[in-house]
Amino acid sequence: MNGQEDLVDYKIISKCYYNGHKVVLAKFSHVPYLSANIRKEDLIEVECGSGTPTNAFLNALTNDDVTYTVLDAQGTPYAMFGAGNVGIPYIWMLGTDDVKKYKTFFLKTCKEWVNRLVINYGKVTNYVHINNKLAIRWLKWCGANFHEQIELKGEKFYRFTIEVKNNV
Numbered sequence: 001m002n003g004q005e006d007l008v009d010y011k012i013i014s015k016c017y018y019n020g021h022k023v024v025l026a027k028f029s030h031v032p033y034l035s036a037n038i039r040k041e042d043l044i045e046v047e048c049g050s051g052t053p054t055n056a057f058l059n060a061l062t063n064d065d066v067t068y069t070v071l072d073a074q075g076t077p078y079a080m081f082g083a084g085n086v087g088i089p090y091i092w093m094l095g096t097d098d099v100k101k102y103k104t105f106f107l108k109t110c111k112e113w114v115n116r117l118v119i120n121y122g123k124v125t126n127y128v129h130i131n132n133k134l135a136i137r138w139l140k141w142c143g144a145n146f147h148e149q150i151e152l153k154g155e156k157f158y159r160f161t162i163e164v165k166n167n168v
Contacts, residue, residue, distance in 0.1 A: 019105055020073030023113060030069045030077040031057040037096040041132040046094065048129075048153045056094065060084075065120070068113065070106075072098065079106075081113065089121035091162060093135075100134070107141070114142045118162050127157040 014024040035053035038046065043053065050056035060067050060082050067082035079095035091114070099106055118124055127150065128135050136146075136158070144160040151157075 017105070017109065021102065021105060022071045022075075023068050023109070024071060026057075026061055026067035026069040026080050026082070028058070028061060030080060031061070034069075034077050034080055034094065034096065037098075039095055039097055039099070041129065041135065042094045044155065045127075045129050045132065045157075048155050048157075053094070060092065066117070070095075072102065078102065081117075083117035083121065083124060085121065089124045090126050091117050091124040092126050107138075110138075111142060114162065115164075118164055123161055123163045125159060125161045127152075127159055130156045130158055 014022055016022045031054060034057060038053045046053050046056045050059055057080060060080065063086070064082035064084040066084075067080060069077045070079040070081075071077055076098075077096075078098035078101075079093060081091075081093035083089065083091045128139060130136075130149065139160055139162075140146075142162060144162045147159040147161065149156050149158055
C-alpha cells in the first residue's frame with residue numbers, strides 16, 4: 001500500500017459526531033499538543049520505541065498508511081491513531097488523559113475506527129506495556145488476542161494481534 005488513498009475505507013477522511021467531537025486525518029499541527037500532554041502510560045511505551053512523543057507522532061505521520069486524530073468539541077486533539085505495514089501490518093494509538101474524560105464517547109466509536117484499519121490488512125499487531133492496564137482492557141474490548149512477552153529497554157510488553165474475524 002502506498003499512501004492513504006489506496007486503503008479500503010479511507011474515503012472517509014473525517015467524521016463529526018453528535019457531541020461535536022471529530023475524527024480527522026492527522027496533521028502535523030496536532031503533534032505539539034499531543035506530545036506535551038501524552039498519557040504517562042503511553043509515554044513509557046514511546047520512550048521504549050521512538051524515544052520521544054514528538055518522534056513517535058512524526059514517525060507515524062510520515063510512515064503510516066493512514067493516521068487519524070480525535071478532536072474534542074473545541075478542536076483540541078486528545079488521541080492519535082493509525083495503521084501501516086512495515087513488512088508486518090501494525091496498528092497503534094496514543095492519547096492524552098482526556099481519553100478517560102471522554103471514555104463513554106470513545107468506547108462507543110472506537111471499534112468502528114479499529115475495524116476500518118484492521119479490514120485493510122486482515123490482521124494487525126503491535127505491543128503494549130504490561131502495566132498499561134487501561135490500554136490492555138481497551139484492546140481486549142476491541143478484540144485483541146495477547147501473545148508472548150518481550151523486553152525492550154528493560155520494560156516488558158505483550159505482543160497483541162487484532163484480526164478482522166474477532167473485531168466485528
